[in-house]
Amino acid sequence: MIHIEEIKLKMDGLDSIDLIRQFKHTGFSSIEKDHFALMRWYGIYQQRPNDGYFMLRIKIGGGQLTAAKLRVISSISHDYGRDLADITTRQNIQLHWVATENLADAIERLQAAGLTTTAACGDVTRNVVGCPVAGIDAHEITDTADTLKAVERRLLGNRLYSNLPRKFKISVAGCSLDCAQPLINDIGLSAVRHREDPGRIRFVVCVGGGLSTTPKFAKSLNVLLEERELPDVCEHICGIFRDYGNRENRKRARMKFLVEEWGPDKFRDELEHRLGYSMTPWSDEYIPPKMLDDDHVGIHPQKQPGLVYVGVPVKAGRTNAQQLAAVAEASERYGQGRVRLTNHQNIILLDIPENQVDPLCKDLLQAGLEVNASQTRRLLITCTGIQFCNLAITETKRVGVELVERLEKEIPHHEGLRLHMSGCPNSCGQFQTGDIGMTGVLIPKKGTDEKTEAYNLFAGGGYGENPAFGRRLILKVPRENLADMLVKVYRKYAEQRVNGETFQPSVHGSRMMNCRRLPKIKGRF
Numbered sequence: 053m054i055h056i057e058e059i060k061l062k063m064d065g066l067d068s069i070d071l072i073r074q075f076k077h078t079g080f081s082s083i084e085k086d087h088f089a090l091m092r093w094y095g096i097y098q099q100r101p102n103d104g105y106f107m108l109r110i111k112i113g114g115g116q117l118t119a120a121k122l123r124v125i126s127s128i129s130h131d132y133g134r135d136l137a138d139i140t141t142r143q144n145i146q147l148h149w150v151a152t153e154n155l156a157d158a159i160e161r162l163q164a165a166g167l168t169t170t171a172a173c174g175d176v177t178r179n180v181v182g183c184p185v186a187g188i189d190a191h192e193i194t195d196t197a198d199t200l201k202a203v204e205r206r207l208l209g210n211r212l213y214s215n216l217p218r219k220f221k222i223s224v225a226g227c228s229l230d231c232a233q234p235l236i237n238d239i240g241l242s243a244v245r246h247r248e249d250p251g252r253i254r255f256v257v258c259v260g261g262g263l264s265t266t267p268k269f270a271k272s273l274n275v276l277l278e279e280r281e282l283p284d285v286c287e288h289i290c291g292i293f294r295d296y297g298n299r300e301n302r303k304r305a306r307m308k309f310l311v312e313e314w315g316p317d318k319f320r321d322e323l324e325h326r327l328g329y330s331m332t333p334w335s336d337e338y339i340p341p342k343m344l345d346d347d348h349v350g351i352h353p354q355k356q357p358g359l360v361y362v363g364v365p366v367k368a369g370r371t372n373a374q375q376l377a378a379v380a381e382a383s384e385r386y387g388q389g390r391v392r393l394t395n396h397q398n399i400i401l402l403d404i405p406e407n408q409v410d411p412l413c414k415d416l417l418q419a420g421l422e423v424n425a426s427q428t429r430r431l432l433i434t435c436t437g438i439q440f441c442n443l444a445i446t447e448t449k450r451v452g453v454e455l456v457e458r459l460e461k462e463i464p465h466h467e468g469l470r471l472h473m474s475g476c477p478n479s480c481g482q483f484q485t486g487d488i489g490m491t492g493v494l495i496p497k498k499g500t501d502e503k504t505e506a507y508n509l510f511a512g513g514g515y516g517e518n519p520a521f522g523r524r525l526i527l528k529v530p531r532e533n534l535a536d537m538l539v540k541v542y543r544k545y546a547e548q549r550v551n552g553e554t555f556q557p558s559v560h561g562s563r564m565m566n567c568r569r570l571p572k573i574k575g576r577f
Contacts, residue, residue: 054299054300054302056089056175056300057299058256059086059090060215063090064214065090065092065175066170066214067095068093068561069159070088071091072091072155073081073156074270075153075155076152076154076155076156076157077153079153080103080104080140080150080152086250086404087281089174089396090174091172092173093170093176094159094169094170094172095110095111095169096109096110096169096300097173099148099225099441099442100438100439100440100441103149104152105148105149105150105152106150106151106152106155107146107147107150108150108155108420108437109146109173110125110146110148110167110172111144111167111169111170111171111172111178112167112179112393113179113180113201113204114181114184114197114392115143115181115392115394116184116197116390116392117181117392117393118367118389118391119380119381119383119384120165120388121165122377122379122380122381124161124165125137125147125162125163125167125376126216126377126380127313128147128162129373129376131154132149132150132151132157132158132342133147133148133373134149135149135372135373135374136148136149137370137371137372137376138179138370138371139366139393139394139397139398139399140368140369140397140451141395141396141397141433141480141481142181143179143181143393143394143395144172145393147572148440156553157463158541165576166296170424171211172206172208172344173208175215175218176207176214176216176220177207177208177213177216177220177444178219178220178221178222179222180223181221181223181224181237182197182223182224182225182232183196183229183231183232184231184347184348184393185227185348185361185400185402186200186225186227187355188355188356189214189348189362190352190353190354190355191227191351192228193226193229193243193244193253194226194280195226196225196226196241196243199224199266199279199283200224202282202283203222203224203283203286204480205280206287206289207286213290213291213295216297217293217294217297217298217306218297218305218306220238220290220293220307221238221239221242222239222241225242225243226242227348227428228421229342229348230341230342231342231344231346231347231348231394231395233345233515235258235269235515235519236261236482236485237258237261237262238270239258239259239270240259240261241255241257241277242255243341244258244276244568245339246337246338247338248337252276253279254277255276255277255282256273256286256338256340257272257275257279258270259273259307259311259316261310262308263453263479263484264306264479265303265478267479267484267520268308268311269309269311270330271311271316271320272316272334273316273319273320273331274316274333275332275334276331276335277331277332280532281331284327285323291379292322292323295495296310297310298310300560310525325568330525342517343515343519345431345485345514346359347395348363349365349394349430350362350363350430351363351409351542354402354403356403358405358406358514359402359403359404359406360405360406360409361392361401361403361404362401362404362412362413362416363394363398363399363400363423364398364399364400364401364422364424365421365422365428365432366397366399367432367453368397368432368448368450368453368458369398369433369434369535370392370449371395371399374419375420375421378416378419379399379401382412382415382416382419383401385412385415386408387401387404388402388403388404390402391546393483396430396431396432396433397432397434398430399421424538426456426468427467427468427469428456428459428460428469428471429456429468430465430483431468431469431470432452432453432455432471432472433470433471433472433481433486434448434449434472434473434474434481435452435473435474435475435476436448436480437449437475438475438492441475441480443476444474444475444492444507445475446475446476446492446494446505446507447475447492447507448474448481448492452471452473453536455473457532458535459471459537462539462543463542469487469555470486470487470488470489470514470555471486471488471490471538472485472490473489473491474489475489475491475492476492484513485514485515486514486522487510487511487513487556488509488522488525488535488538488541489509489510489511489522490508491507491525493506501561504530504531506529506531507528507529508529509525509537509541510522510523510524511525511555511558511559512555512558514556518560520556520560523560525541
């Protein structure tokens with residue numbers, strides 16, 4: 053039995069809260085090595101250089117926040133986290149610099165505000181993600197906010213599922229873009245509409261998606277579900293993973309490997325056995341989901357007359373206590389105090405009267421948040437990077453912002469490239485699904501025994517009608533040459549695209565993949 057499984061047998065990760073409270077008094081030196089793994093069940097990871105400070109991840113189901121909750125997060129960031137806050141690709145917020153003695157107090161303050169860190173990390177169901185404008189967007193298929201919460205309630209803190217073979221991720225979305233990235237989740241639930249009867253809504257189910265070092269898109273079970281069935285289906289799929297997932301090899305412990313081994317037919321048979329009935333087969337009478345890579349940032353009409361929602365990009369997903377407080381204030385001054393986080397690490401303010409958009413945008417700009425930012429800026433995704441993450445080997449946040457600032461001088465404001473950046477191969481920055489994905493590596497520094505940062509580049513990842521992972525473009529581009537390389541890639545695409553095609557089909561049409569035709573720049577093909 054591998055060591056992490058032994059640790060979990062000795063103590064349920066949900067019981068580690070007692071240890072966390074104890075460490076408030078006994079300090080960092082009293083934490084045993086095995087305790088660090090269990091503390092993840094409450095969203096706690098050690099941060100570099102592992103000397104008593106931690107990252108604390110706050111779960112925010114579907115990215116749904118109120119101004120009051122956002123102020124609490126802002127205050128905790130200020131009091132315990134040196135004012136930093138990062139928005140994640142699962143609509144969470146991560147605080148840094150939280151000292152050992154402050155962890156328990158931070159968690160208690162969050163709980164008092166109706167927030168939680170429970171199961172934000174660890175071998176459990178992580179934050180359930182969804183469309184950030186559920187119930188709001190004028191073009192959505194159906195509002196899934198209540199169903200998302202029902203799924204969350206079914207699994208959050210449930211000791212039947214608090215010891216899974218590995219982390220477990222669920223997405224639920226009913227928007228017309230299917231923005232919740234179902235193809236890279238363990239369970240992806242997407243609303244579909246009947247072709248002849250638009251009021252007839254069902255859901256399709258995909259299972260076994262995930263990225264990391266072995267990326268796989270989720271496979272459809274080829275069934276149609278009513279919304280009321282979704283909590284039961286999610287719970288039973290979680291049970292299948294618990295009972296049959298690989299506990300001997302962490303590198304093959306995610307559910308995607310079980311789905312690959314079984315195939316969707318066997319998986320569906322086991323699910324139906326547990327449900328006690330046969331699910332309705334897929335029918336072409338329904339319109340398949342679009343599965344686009346967008347997060348509703350910008351100014352868009354709500355289904356509520358006279359109101360809009362305003363999505364604002366956050367530079368590399370990194371914000372601070374002051375910005376969060378400013379967003380909370382603006383959401384109440386101009387709206388109804390409702391805020392959403394997106395899986396592109398951005399922020400949306402809801403319920404804004406049309407005649408209040410301009411003053412809202414001015415207030416946000418004063419806080420350093422520009423609504424009318426470029427497409428490249430709004431679509432940037434970065435992981436935490438080497439500043440805090442023990443797995444990362446390169447910087448991401450600062451480099452990502454620098455790249456955007458350079459590309460904004462080259463790329464038309466309304467076009468943009470989807471840049472996804474990870475500081476290691478584990479793909480928290482989803483490098484396989486960007487127009488251009490970058491993953492950090494180290495290369496020898498000329499004339500010395502030292503190593504220096506570089507990046508492998510991948511091109512053409514994305515979702516839509518023809519989902520694909522990025523293909524290798526060029527390897528080991530030194531950090532100082534990275535911006536120049538991206539400019540060269542964009543120029544080649546702009547010269548060769550046909551009829552205004554977007555980046556992904558241009559790449560997979562093979563015109564972009566002959567890297568040797570790029571103007572010479574340092575890197576390895």
